Amino acid sequence: EDKVVQSPLSLVVHEGDTVTLNCSYEVTNFRSLLWYKQEKKAPTFLFMLTSSGIEKKSGRLSSILDKKELFSILNITATQTGDSAVYLCAVTPTSGTYKYIFGTGTRLKVLA
Amino acid sequence: DAGITQSPRHKVTETGTPVTLRCHQTENHRYMYWYRQDPGHGLRLIHYSYGVKDTDKGEVSDGYSVSRSKTEDFLLTLESATSSQTSVYFCATAAGESEAFFGQGTRLTVV
Numbered sequence: 001e002d003k004v005v006q007s008p009l010s011l012v013v014h015e016g017d018t019v020t021l022n023c024s025y026e027v028t029n030f031r032s033l034l035w036y037k038q039e040k041k042a043p044t045f046l047f048m049l050t051s052s053g054i055e056k057k058s059g060r061l062s063s064i065l066d067k068k069e070l071f072s073i074l075n076i077t078a079t080q081t082g083d084s085a086v087y088l089c090a091v092t093p094t095s096g097t098y099k100y101i102f103g104t105g106t107r108l109k110v111l112a
Numbered sequence: 113d114a115g116i117t118q119s120p121r122h123k124v125t126e127t128g129t130p131v132t133l134r135c136h137q138t139e140n141h142r143y144m145y146w147y148r149q150d151p152g153h154g155l156r157l158i159h160y161s162y163g164v165k166d167t168d169k170g171e172v173s174d175g176y177s178v179s180r181s182k183t184e185d186f187l188l189t190l191e192s193a194t195s196s197q198t199s200v201y202f203c204a205t206a207a208g209e210s211e212a213f214f215g216q217g218t219r220l221t222v223v
Contacts, residue, residue: 104154
């Protein structure tokens with residue numbers, strides 16, 4: 001059965017800290033891994049990774065994929081209170097129809 | 113942002129009644145999905161569609177049915193609502209080989 005596991009489940013940091021969120025997966029025939037940010041509404045897309053070892057970066061956020069060890073990390077540097085959210089990881093398998101399998105998410109709280 | 117509209121946004125219903133949630137998209141995306149989100153469970157796939165009249169079950173499909181008669185609309189029906197179906201329901205769409213876009217969610221309470 002395809003599975004996505006995120007850790008930690010929750011995290012509290014202070015503004016300016018750097019955080020690393022983890023996503024490991026077991027999926028038959030991996031296609032891609034995606035990261036989303038969810039505040040009090042719909043998840044919004046951050047990154048999609050398909051190739052191992054290539055970092056995707058957007059401002060203070062970056063992510064990298066390791067297809068050999070079956071995991072990805074999402075880094076946030078110089079955290080701000082606006083980074084407080086649930087961060088969701090999803091994978092898409094190549095087998096069957098195109099669909100997204102999500103992990104349970106990591107709840108990040110950034111204190112001022 | 114992709115044009116995805118869910119209706120209703122909030123609903124309270126009684127146990128045993130049928131409920132239909134609607135997802136409408138203006139992006140002409142091929143794929144549409146219904147997820148439910150509960151504390152501690154993340155987003156769990158209920159049903160999805162890969163074209164008009166083409167649908168399949170997700171991991172938590174029991175008690176739910178779907179229909180897609182037009183590209184734009186994907187309906188989720190709870191035939192006889194139960195308290196365990198109290199949840200936030202998200203619709204998502206995708207063109208394929210890319211990210212999914214989410215609607216604003218429907219908060220359903222079954223009393």
